[in-house]
Amino acid sequence: MSPHEHVTAFGTIDGELRVGGMPLSRLAARVGSTPFFAYDRGALDARVDLLRAVLPERIELSYAMKANPMPAVVQHLATRVDRIDVASAGEMHHALDTGIRADRVSFAGPGKTPAEISQAVAAGIIVEVESTTELRRVIAAGDELGLSPQVAMRVNPDFAVKGSGMRMGGGPQQFGIDAEQVPEVLAELAGSIDILGFHVFAGSQNLNAEIIAEAQTRTVDLVTELAELLPTSLRYLNLGGGFGIPYTERDRPLELERVAENLGRLIDGPIAARFPEASPVIELGRFIVGECGVYVTRVVDRKVSRGRTFLVVDGGMHHQLAASGNFGQAIRRNYPLIVGTRAADAGGEGVSVVGCLCTPLDLLGDDVELPADADIDDLIVIFQQGAYGLTASPTAFLGHPAPAEVLV
Known part of the structure; x- marks a missing residue:
């Protein structure tokens, strides 16, 4: 543009x-x-209104605070979105200060310390574990506090997303538990804690609607396989985001309608059939505020x-x-x-x-x-x-x- x-x-x-x-x-x-x-507050509202108008009604919109944690921006968006995603204890405290319900806040990112995890479990937010170490820390924090942690598993998929500004999945990654390791991890630890569901985020800043749609389709296929291993029904399905915005004259805006059409097919088809208790989540930061x-x-x-x-x-x-x-x-x-x-x-x-x-x-x-x-x-x-x-x-x-x- x-x-x-x-x-x-x-x-x-x-x-x-x-x-x-x-x-x-x-x-x-x-x-x-x-x-x-x-x-621009009006521009923020217009962006959220666009997403609400185009994306399927059943989609829950999560704001990735890392994109812009300015207090006034977060306070405003907390009244317009369904969830907030945080990546540190500092962001977690800021999100909770908005008055949003704790179970509408998710905590993702590698390297969570025991202290951060304990704070998250005590607050009642969803901890998206990125490793077996984090999962064990969540279990330990729940035992120490006498609470049932809210926990989801972030999965490093066995596919990569081409055309992303930053690849967040596929191949070796610090993000998430490798998809092929998830069955073993669940067999060992799932009985010790209630796993709400999964988060798969394969890449960011993507302007190609077809590639995003393919990634979302493959994500649903992957989660369908993994959900069979859960002892309870899947209640949390974070499909990631990665919607890009144009930064230079050679960039073309993302065709959001094409992404929405594919999401509609997924929601009305396999998601509705296999995960009736789950509200699918799209997690966006840059696309909302950029x-x-x-x-x-x-x-x-x-x-x-x-x-x-x-x-x-x-x-x-x-x-x-x-x-x-x-x-x-x-x-x-x-x-x-x-x-x-x-x-x-x-x-x-x-x-x-x-x-x-x-x-x-x-x-x-x-x-x-x-x-x-x-x-x-x-x-x-x-x-x-x-x-x-x-x-x-x-x-x-x-x-x-x-x-x-x-x-x-």
């Missing part, structure tokens, strides 16, 4: 980008300093070096590692960016937008077209900044102040 398409999605007021219905210059004045992240946020940074210097123009901004990769290309991109490509106070102006000059860090890796826009008179004090806006931004970046590098975050 081009910068123009993103400008259209957010809208403009008198030529300025609008975020949360507010002109960018007024929003910047209200925040008081740059850089900052701004998340397109709903912007990163705003101010130009502090304009310089020309051997014919190349640089706009130096007061932000950079310490706040937005992904936009710099250092968050897993095999080939660096520009995220869409504009001069936000002149959102309607066409580009007239190729410039490089760089941050304030002492490294050439601090590159936010490489030879991007911006208005030819872009200069000091202009506000540069980078789109697709609602997910894996501030908390996925090296904020302590060089000791610059942390940016503000606002939900508008």
